[in-house]
Amino acid sequence: MLTAVAIAVDGLGFAAWLFLSSVGLTLIYGVMRILNIAHGGFYALGAYASAWAIGLYVQTGNPVALSYLIIPVMAVIAGTVAGLLIERGVLRFMYGRDEVLMVLVTYALFLILEDVTKLIWGTDSYVAWQPAYALGTVDIMGIPYTVYKLAIIGVAVICGGSLWWGLTHTRVGKLLLVVIEDREVAGALGINVTKFFTVTFLIGATLGALGGALTAPEISVVPGIGAEVIVMAFAVIVIGGMGSIPGAVIGALIVGFARATSVHLYPPAELFSIYLVMAAVLAVKPYGLFALSEGRKI
Amino acid sequence: MRALLILLLMACPALAQSAPVKVGCLFPLSGSGGLYGRDSTVAIDMAVDWLATQEGYPELQVDVQDSRSKTLRSLQIARRFVEEDSVDFLCGVVSSSVALTVSEYARKSQTFFIGTDHASPTLVGAARHPWYFRVNNDARQSMRAGAKYIAEHYKRGAPLRVAFIGPDYDYGYQSWDDIRRFLDEEGVAYTPVSAYWPKLFDTDYSLYINALMQDAPDILVNAHWGLDLVAFVRQADQLGLFQNMQFMNFDAGGNYEILADLGEDMPEGLILSARHHVNWPDTRHNAQFVKEFYARTGRYPSYAAAGAWSGMIAIATAVRQAGGTRDTAALRLALKHLQLKLPEDPEGFSSRMDPTSHQMLQVQAIGRTLPNPDFAPATMMLGDISVYPPPDIWPAD
Numbered sequence: 001m002l003t004a005v006a007i008a009v010d011g012l013g014f015a016a017w018l019f020l021s022s023v024g025l026t027l028i029y030g031v032m033r034i035l036n037i038a039h040g041g042f043y044a045l046g047a048y049a050s051a052w053a054i055g056l057y058v059q060t061g062n063p064v065a066l067s068y069l070i071i072p073v074m075a076v077i078a079g080t081v082a083g084l085l086i087e088r089g090v091l092r093f094m095y096g097r098d099e100v101l102m103v104l105v106t107y108a109l110f111l112i113l114e115d116v117t118k119l120i121w122g123t124d125s126y127v128a129w130q131p132a133y134a135l136g137t138v139d140i141m142g143i144p145y146t147v148y149k150l151a152i153i154g155v156a157v158i159c160g161g162s163l164w165w166g167l168t169h170t171r172v173g174k175l176l177l178v179v180i181e182d183r184e185v186a187g188a189l190g191i192n193v194t195k196f197f198t199v200t201f202l203i204g205a206t207l208g209a210l211g212g213a214l215t216a217p218e219i220s221v222v223p224g225i226g227a228e229v230i231v232m233a234f235a236v237i238v239i240g241g242m243g244s245i246p247g248a249v250i251g252a253l254i255v256g257f258a259r260a261t262s263v264h265l266y267p268p269a270e271l272f273s274i275y276l277v278m279a280a281v282l283a284v285k286p287y288g289l290f291a292l293s294e295g296r297k298i
Numbered sequence: 299m300r301a302l303l304i305l306l307l308m309a310c311p312a313l314a315q316s317a318p319v320k321v322g323c324l325f326p327l328s329g330s331g332g333l334y335g336r337d338s339t340v341a342i343d344m345a346v347d348w349l350a351t352q353e354g355y356p357e358l359q360v361d362v363q364d365s366r367s368k369t370l371r372s373l374q375i376a377r378r379f380v381e382e383d384s385v386d387f388l389c390g391v392v393s394s395s396v397a398l399t400v401s402e403y404a405r406k407s408q409t410f411f412i413g414t415d416h417a418s419p420t421l422v423g424a425a426r427h428p429w430y431f432r433v434n435n436d437a438r439q440s441m442r443a444g445a446k447y448i449a450e451h452y453k454r455g456a457p458l459r460v461a462f463i464g465p466d467y468d469y470g471y472q473s474w475d476d477i478r479r480f481l482d483e484e485g486v487a488y489t490p491v492s493a494y495w496p497k498l499f500d501t502d503y504s505l506y507i508n509a510l511m512q513d514a515p516d517i518l519v520n521a522h523w524g525l526d527l528v529a530f531v532r533q534a535d536q537l538g539l540f541q542n543m544q545f546m547n548f549d550a551g552g553n554y555e556i557l558a559d560l561g562e563d564m565p566e567g568l569i570l571s572a573r574h575h576v577n578w579p580d581t582r583h584n585a586q587f588v589k590e591f592y593a594r595t596g597r598y599p600s601y602a603a604a605g606a607w608s609g610m611i612a613i614a615t616a617v618r619q620a621g622g623t624r625d626t627a628a629l630r631l632a633l634k635h636l637q638l639k640l641p642e643d644p645e646g647f648s649s650r651m652d653p654t655s656h657q658m659l660q661v662q663a664i665g666r667t668l669p670n671p672d673f674a675p676a677t678m679m680l681g682d683i684s685v686y687p688p689p690d691i692w693p694a695d
Contacts, residue, residue: 002512003512006508006509006512009508010504010505010508010509013504013505014502014505017502118328123327123328123329123332124332124333125330125525125528125559127528127532127559129532129563132536133536137536137537137538143508143511143512144508144511144537144538145504145508145537146504146536146537149504215501215502218501218502218504218533219501219502219529220501220525220528220529222329222330222499222525223328223329223330224329224330224499225501228499228501259505260505263494263505263506263509264509264512267492267493267494267495267506267509268493268495270495270496271466271497
C-alpha cells in the first residue's frame with residue numbers, strides 16, 4: 001500500500017515537472033511546426049536567472065517569503081528576451097522551410113544559448129534552496145513530501161488549465177486553433193499568422209523558462225541541464241502526440257508514472273521503462289496518442 | 299627482489315635529459331566537474347614550482363586542456379597531445395568512463411597515462427595495461443576501508459540491512475559490488491535490501507529518497523560525488539532520510555568541496571571519507587600543502603588538487619629515477635616501484651605503487667561529520683577518525 005502511495009505521489013510530482021518542461025515545446029510545434037531544440041536552452045536560462053536572482057535577493061538579507069515572486073518574474077524576463085531575439089532575429093526568416101532544417105537551426109540556437117548561459121553566469125553551480133526549504137515537508141499517508149513539489153504540481157495544473165481555457169474560451173485561442181489546424185486557411189481568412197507565430201513562440205519560450213525557474217530551488221543549477229531536459233521533453237510529446245496540449249498532459253503522466261513505478265519496483269529498469277513505454281505507444285499509435293490530424297494535400 | 303629493485307631505483311642516476319618533460323593533462327575546467335580541474339591546475343603549478351626548487355628533478359612542461367568530462371572531446375585532446383605535441387605523459391581525467399577511453403588510447407599510442415583523479419577499479423583491473431598508472435586511491439580501496447569500518451562499528455546479532463545508491467555507470471556498479479565483497483570478507487552479517495541507480499549529474503533525487511525511506515535500511519551506502527552528492531544530501535536532509543538510517547559515503551563524501559558547498563546545510567553524524575582531507579593527517583606536509591593552496595586561491599583544496607600534485611611528483615620522480623624519458627622500460631620500472639611521501643600520508647607511511655595493478659596504495663581515513671569552524675565556508679569537518687592502512691597488494695577481482 002505504501003509503495004502504491006509512493007508511486008502515485010512521486011509519479012505525479014515528476015509528471016508535473018515533465019509537463020511544465022514540455023508544454024512550451026509542444027505548443028510551438030503545434031502552431032509553428034518547429035521542433036524547437038532550443039527549448040532546452042530556455043529551460044536553462046530560466047533556471048540560471050531564477051537561481052541567480054534568488055541567491056542575490058536572499059544573501060542581501062531579504063525575507064524568503066517574497067522570493068517566490070522572483071521565480072515567475074525571472075522566467076518571463078528570460079523567456080521573453082531570449083524568445084523575442086530568436087524569433088525576430090532568426091526564425092522569422094525561415095518560416096515555411098523544411099522541418100528537418102528547422103531542427104538543425106534550433107539545435108544551433110540551443111548550442112548558442114548554452115554558451116550564452118556560461119558567458120553570463122560562468123561555469124560554477126548556482127544553488128537557491130531557500131524557497132524550497134522554507135516551505136518544509138508534509139506527510140502524505142506516511143510518505144514525506146516537500147511542499148514545494150506540491151506547489152509545482154499546482155503550478156502545472158494552473159498552466160495546463162489556463163492554456164486549455166485560453167485556447168477554447170477566448171477569441172485569440174480559437175483563432176490560434178485555426179492556425180494550428182491549417183495555417184494556409186487561417187491566412188486566407190485574414191488571420192495574421194506571423195503575429196500568432198511570434199506570440200506563440202514567446203509563450204512557449206516563457207513556459208520553458210518557467211519550467212527551469214521553478215526547478216532551480218530544488219537542484220544545483222549547472223551547465224548542461226538544458227540538454228537533459230530536452231530529451232525527456234521529447235519523450236513526453238512524442239508519446240502524447242506532437243503539438244497536442246492534452247497529449248503533453250497524458251505523455252507527462254505516462255512517463256512520470258512509468259519512471260516512478262520502475263524506481264520503486266525494479267530500479268535498474270528506470271530509464272529503460274520510459275523508452276519501453278514510448279516504443280509501445282508508438283507501435284500502436286505511430287504519431288502519438290493525441291496526434292493532430294494531418295490534412296491530405298492535393 | 300622488490301626491495302633490491304627499489305634500492306636500485308633510489309640510487310637516482312644522474313638525469314640524462316635536459317629538455318623539459320612534456321605532460322598533457324585532461325581535466326574538466328567547466329561544467330559539473332570544473333572545480334576539480336581548476337583545483338588540479340593550481341596544484342600542478344604548485345608542484346612545478348616546488349620541483350624547480352629541488353635538486354635533480356626534471357623540468358615539467360605541463361599543458362592543461364578542458365575535457366568538459368566528454369569522452370569524444372577527451373579522446374581528441376589526448377590525440378592532439380600525443381600526435382602533435384609529442385607529450386611524454388598524459389595525465390588527469392576526473393570521470394572514470396572518460397578515463398577508460400583515454401587509457402585505451404594511451405595503450406594504443408604507447409604513451410604513459412598517469413591517472414590522478416578517477417577511481418573505478420576497472421582501470422587497474424580488467425582494463426589494466428603497461429602504460430597506465432594511477433596515483434590516487436581507487437574506489438575499491440575506499441570500499442574495503444568502509445567494510446572494515448562497518449565491521450568494527452556495527453557489531454550486532456541481527457543482520458544489518460544495507461541499501462545502496464550510486465551513479466548509473468561503471469564507478470557506481472563497481473562500488474556496490476566491492477562493498478558487498480568486502481563486507482563478506484569481513485564476515486559482516488548483512489542483507490542487501492535495495493540498490494538505486496540515478497543517472498550521473500541527475501538533479502532530483504526525491505523519488506529515490508522516498509523509495510529508500512520505505513526500504514528502511516540500517517545503513518545507506520552512497521557512491522555519489524561532486525554536485526550529485528551535494529544535491530542528494532540537501533534533498534535527503536529535507537525529507538528526513540538521515541534520521542532514519544546511517545548515511546555512509548566512503549570514497550568522495552568527505553571531500554572538502556562537498557563540506558564547503560553544503561556549508562551550514564551539512565548534517566552532523568554522516569560517515570564519510572575522501573582521498574584527501576584538509577584537516578587530516580595533522581602533518582607538516584599536509585598543512586603546508588593546504589596552506590600553499592589557500593595562499594594561491596583564497597580557498598581550501600578539493601581532493602583533486604592532491605591527486606594532481608601527486609601526479610606531477612610521480613612523473614618527476616619516475617623520470618628522475620629512469621634518467622630521462624627515452625628508456626620507457628626504465629620509466630615503467632620506476633613507476634611500478636614508486637614510493638612517494640604525499641600530503642595525504644600520515645606520519646610513518648608513504649604511498650606506494652602496487653607493481654602488478656599499477657594502483658597507488660594509500661591509507662584511508664573515515665570519519666563522522668562534526669561541527670568545526672576552522673575551515674570556512676565548511677561548518678562541519680570529519681572528526682572521530684578511523685584509519686585503515688592499505689593491503690599489501692591491490693585486491694584484484
